[in-house]
Amino acid sequence: MKISNIVGLSIIALVVVVIGTHINNVPKLDENVKSSWSQVENQYKRRYDLIPNLVSTVKGYASHEKETLQSVVEARAKVGQVNLDAKNLSNPELFGAFNKAQSGLSGALSKLMLVVERYPDLKANKNFMALQSQLEGTENRISVARRDYIQSVKKYNIELRTFPGKLVASVFHPEASVKETFNATVEERSNPKVKF
Amino acid sequence: MKKLLVLLVFLFSFLDASIDFPKLTGQVVDRANILNEHQESAIANLLKEHENKTSNQIVVVTINTLNGYDIADYGYQLGRHWGIGQKERNNGVLLIIAMRERKLRIEVGYGLEGSLTDNISKNIIDSKIRPYFKKQKYYKGISRGVNSILESIKGEYKTSSVYNNNPKSLLDVEGGLTFTFLVVAGFFAIMEAMAKLFGNIHLIRISRAIYIGCGAGFLVSILGVSLIIASIIAVIVLFISFYFYFMKLKAEDFPKAHHLAGGYSNAGGFSGSNFGGGFSGGGGSFGGGGASGGW
Numbered sequence: 001m002k003i004s005n006i007v008g009l010s011i012i013a014l015v016v017v018v019i020g021t022h023i024n025n026v027p028k029l030d031e032n033v034k035s036s037w038s039q040v041e042n043q044y045k046r047r048y049d050l051i052p053n054l055v056s057t058v059k060g061y062a063s064h065e066k067e068t069l070q071s072v073v074e075a076r077a078k079v080g081q082v083n084l085d086a087k088n089l090s091n092p093e094l095f096g097a098f099n100k101a102q103s104g105l106s107g108a109l110s111k112l113m114l115v116v117e118r119y120p121d122l123k124a125n126k127n128f129m130a131l132q133s134q135l136e137g138t139e140n141r142i143s144v145a146r147r148d149y150i151q152s153v154k155k156y157n158i159e160l161r162t163f164p165g166k167l168v169a170s171v172f173h174p175e176a177s178v179k180e181t182f183n184a185t186v187e188e189r190s191n192p193k194v195k196f
Numbered sequence: 197m198k199k200l201l202v203l204l205v206f207l208f209s210f211l212d213a214s215i216d217f218p219k220l221t222g223q224v225v226d227r228a229n230i231l232n233e234h235q236e237s238a239i240a241n242l243l244k245e246h247e248n249k250t251s252n253q254i255v256v257v258t259i260n261t262l263n264g265y266d267i268a269d270y271g272y273q274l275g276r277h278w279g280i281g282q283k284e285r286n287n288g289v290l291l292i293i294a295m296r297e298r299k300l301r302i303e304v305g306y307g308l309e310g311s312l313t314d315n316i317s318k319n320i321i322d323s324k325i326r327p328y329f330k331k332q333k334y335y336k337g338i339s340r341g342v343n344s345i346l347e348s349i350k351g352e353y354k355t356s357s358v359y360n361n362n363p364k365s366l367l368d369v370e371g372g373l374t375f376t377f378l379v380v381a382g383f384f385a386i387m388e389a390m391a392k393l394f395g396n397i398h399l400i401r402i403s404r405a406i407y408i409g410c411g412a413g414f415l416v417s418i419l420g421v422s423l424i425i426a427s428i429i430a431v432i433v434l435f436i437s438f439y440f441y442f443m444k445l446k447a448e449d450f451p452k453a454h455h456l457a458g459g460y461s462n463a464g465g466f467s468g469s470n471f472g473g474g475f476s477g478g479g480g481s482f483g484g485g486g487a488s489g490g491w
Binding site (some may be wrong): 141 | 318380484487
């Protein structure tokens, strides 16, 4: 066996190994992105569903805050108009619209929760307290789901953008394209590194 | 040579593990030392008994400080890190108490969010735990809180014969890649055997280099290293052993070579779980459910 044969064989072997280790990555990571996106959608939906109850409870105690309540209702309506299917995650316009509508609602809600601080009767209301804890929990779940989504998209995009995944993907998964992600808030950008 | 490679595998396996959470030493991890031994074991026994009956895992954690992290952030990451709850049920609960910040949180795994809702968690914190914590009666508060948690989740699951408490199965971690390594390694192992039959020394060397490379890739990927790092290691080991076999070995050195190959599989020993106290997480996950409070 000549040295050129050996080199040739080892190159083939290397190519086999590289393709073998990367060929399933794009579909696998794509599934991860999809499932983490459905979590994001679920949690946003959960918040969306909580709002009517919240608004009507607050209305009973804080009827002066019409404007704030109105802006929550409007922001919610906007969210209802924008749906983003997992298929369209590579579309920057749709993704931007979705994100904008959701952060509009986040803003309106946090303003409302500030306003209610002025109404001690409302804050002592059992129904309101339950809604408040649900809303807090939902916001927390949203931030977890967003962070998981950011992480899964990061993995997916790295696979598509770096060698050798890029090469393998361009041959075997030409339709795959880089996905949009949230602009991470400072908290979301880094995983906490906790030391004791 | 062998030592070098083992060291290499070892070094890479640590690159990923940068978050340094407290160690899971049992059902009660009292890092802030607010419980005495007797109180600790009383709570731990209660939780153990509950786990045996229902498979729900509940862990009480006390820490000195959150180091600037939000307790909700800290909570779900710690829950995932430990894998509290059974893998297929995600039925874990953490009661986290941070002394310096005077914050506490009930972190609820996906599978128990239905019975231990955010609202119930909030109520437990506000009405059962907080009044005692304000008077610095920590044991009383924790024990009342734990009892209320158990009360609300006791009907959710039953221990069944199906559920097993094994730690993560080997092939679960990055399953696809691990599997690919194994297949490629196996393929070239067969190839090597065939080459031996035909007495083609170069093919033997190449096949062996490849299957050792992939074997190394397989080993590091079951250690839980990321895809990219595992691939890099596989290629590095492949080339090192390639070089090794071509430059250093003659055909009659085969027994020695086998010894080398055997050396790799010992490296698999690192993957063994090392939780103390016979208690470990079942692989459950968390999604931010629960409630936080302070005192």
